[in-house]
Amino acid sequence: QQQQQQQPQTTASLDKEKQQQESNGRAKKEVPVTNGTHEDEKAVAETSGEDKDDENDVDGDVVDKKGDSDEANSGEGKEDIQLALEMMETAYSIFDEQSSDTGENGWLREQIPRTLQGLGDVLSGLGRLPDAADAYSRALPFREEAVSKTAPSRRDDDNDDDDEVLSLDALKARRQLVEANILVADALLSCPDGHDVVTSETKDTLVRAAERVDYARGYYDKARDELQETVFLMGKIAASGADIGMEKEDVCFAATLLMGVGETLAVHDEEVGEEPVTKKVKR
Numbered sequence: 001q002q003q004q005q006q007q008p009q010t011t012a013s014l015d016k017e018k019q020q021q022e023s024n025g026r027a028k029k030e031v032p033v034t035n036g037t038h039e040d041e042k043a044v045a046e047t048s049g050e051d052k053d054d055e056n057d058v059d060g061d062v063v064d065k066k067g068d069s070d071e072a073n074s075g076e077g078k079e080d081i082q083l084a085l086e087m088m089e090t091a092y093s094i095f096d097e098q099s100s101d102t103g104e105n106g107w108l109r110e111q112i113p114r115t116l117q118g119l120g121d122v123l124s125g126l127g128r129l130p131d132a133a134d135a136y137s138r139a140l141p142f143r144e145e146a147v148s149k150t151a152p153s154r155r156d157d158d159n160d161d162d163d164e165v166l167s168l169d170a171l172k173a174r175r176q177l178v179e180a181n182i183l184v185a186d187a188l189l190s191c192p193d194g195h196d197v198v199t200s201e202t203k204d205t206l207v208r209a210a211e212r213v214d215y216a217r218g219y220y221d222k223a224r225d226e227l228q229e230t231v232f233l234m235g236k237i238a239a240s241g242a243d244i245g246m247e248k249e250d251v252c253f254a255a256t257l258l259m260g261v262g263e264t265l266a267v268h269d270e271e272v273g274e275e276p277v278t279k280k281v282k283r
Contacts, residue, residue: 085122091115113142113180120183124190130197133187134206136180143180146173152233166237171247174230175254181223182257188216189264213268220261227251227258 092115099108120135150170188207191197197207207215230251238244 113139185219
């Protein structure tokens with residue numbers, strides 16, 4: 001009988017403990033929040049929303065912050081480009097002066113055409129196309145000089161082509177000469193139609209309006225001939241087992257540039273060829 005009386009008591013105590021644990025768990029999960037706190041949060045949310053509206057709306061007008069930042073970046077970009085242009089002009093002046101005084105034909109002479117082509121790129125980006133054409137054309141003599149200095153030499157006095165001493169420097173010099181002619185032709189073709197090609201600072205007339213396309217075609221033909229020589233030289237160097245490296249890609253890129261100038265000339269020729277026919281039809 002004592003065992004039977006203890007068993008119900010034990011069961012009852014276990015049920016009571018279980019109920020207490022469940023009630024404690026519910027108490028932990030339910031975190032009471034006063035109405036005042038909810039109202040405060042709601043007020044803060046409404047205030048932040050009003051602040052956002054105030055930022056986007058000034059006197060009834062929507063403020064385009066992105067547009068303002070783009071305009072500021074554009075202004076800063078132009079200032080940076082102008083500063084870079086001035087620094088490159090200073091560098092060219094130093095290289096040119098030192099080269100004239102010392103007659104240096106090494107590293108110093110190589111920097112002059114590099115600087116001139118860089119100047120041409122910046123001037124072209126600024127829309128000063130006549131100045132860009134002038135800078136590109138002044139780099140040509142230095143590129144031609146480099147080709148003559150790196151021309152393949154022969155071993156002893158043998159006239160056999162197989163005995164030529166080929167070098168990647170010669171290939172690079174020819175490729176750079178091709179690029180220089182292409183840049184001049186492209187700059188001339190990009191100048192406005194019907195206007196002389198006149199530099200902005202010195203007011204020198206580089207090319208008359210009527211001769212602009214003919215001059216550009218001359219540089220294009222020169223670049224095409226030099227490209228053929230470059231490809232021929234590249235093939236000979238590759239056949240000798242030498243590693244051409246990145247020069248192959250650079251030559252292909254120069255060929256692509258030349259193709260673009262050729263297409264521009266072709267479009268111009270078509271327009272000129274169609275113009276007389278159009279006039280006859282109108283009459």
